[in-house]
Amino acid sequence: MNPLIAVSVLGGVLAVESRSSIALMISQPICAGWIMGSVLGEAADGFMAGALFQMMFLGMVTLRGGRKPDLVLGGVTASCLYVMARLELGGDPAAGGIALVCSLLFGLAVAVFGDLYYSRWERKTWRLSRLALKFVARGDVWMGEVLFASTLLFHFLFGFVVLCGIIYSGHHMISFLIETVNADVGSPELLFSLIPFIGIASLVKLHFVRSRVVWFCAGFLSVFVFFLSRG
């Protein structure tokens, strides 16, 4: 199967897993990145991009009613684009760094788009339930089931279409950027040293409350003591 179609189908399935509340968490970018990387033949690179994307939102709390970025599609986009760019570019670390930055930016854009799109979708979906109730009132429960199943199909198609489009165009744009723009952000490993600080910041925000701050400091200090004791 064409790799683009394969990852888009898989991305659609992960979108269903996330949106329908199956909630096994395999769609979290840190897991989905590894899955996508495996499908494309570079599990380590996919895992790296997915993990980095996840680290940017590490302390994100998703409560009901609150708006949340579409991390699933964003993470899948970032990891797929990075793996595809790496496969094309080979082992050049400078190009790898740029490819990673561009992939993460595409992932962030998709996450924002998913959030905006679903906030509109959630304003309209109640009409489906009203329609289902009409069918049920006529004794047609089966149509109610079909309408509910159509939401699952919608989640799948949304994930599939977005990924197909963004991976196809994003892949070409990243290749074009690397060839034309002579920029150096360092190796992917350097990015891996800096971007997790965004995750630290959100974790600090989450855990700096009276009941937990002591434990945060204890964890921090224990690593220092461990490294100091090893010299």
Added chain:
Amino acid sequence: MRGFHANILWRLFLINSAGNDRILDGFGLFHALIPMYKRWSRGGERLEETAGRHMGYFNANPLMASYVVGAVVDMEEKRMMSGDFPLKRIDRLKNTLSAVLTARGDFFFGVLMIPLGLTIGAIFAIYSSIIGPLIFLALYNFFHMRVRIGGYFAGLRFDEVGWVESVESFFKGERVLGCLGAFASGVFSALVLFKAYSGGGPKVAGWGIASVVLFLALRRKLSLMGSVLIVFVSIVVFLLFR
């Protein structure tokens, strides 16, 4: 009977699929209870009446909804058996239970469990190890399945003595999980700092700390996404001109 419960159970996993701003998970609840409507429509009650009562506003944490659905099935069954079980009581208990359990569930899973699991995953990911995400999946799904499947069957025993205690027992480790999450976050922070220092020197580590401060300052005024984007761009600019 086993088939009846299995039929409701798999539907519970999809309860949030048609979530919307007006009736939230009302459509999902309707879908989860379809086996019940079918069963009792054969028993004489008009199907549309039962279905209509459960396709209104329903706000529940998707995982904790299992308790509520189990309790609703139990109460509806009692109503069908005895005939004098007041409908208002079912609606009142459904709303009260979902409100209480949603608050507890959101905090337990959203604030404690998921950030803890993901932090463990991230700690291992720093060293390119897949073990962390596997630990996250195992830890999370242990609690997840306990609530999803165990919660439904606990809900079916809703009226029995000790029900509240059985629900409470699930949240027993809440405080410990919070402390573990904070501890893991501290470990993650220190490891990232060490890695930045050893990989890029004091300049990179210093910029990392500045990014933390910038993010916290931005979060006072901006959304999470806005703050992440700005800090991300600032890191890229730093790397371009370092």
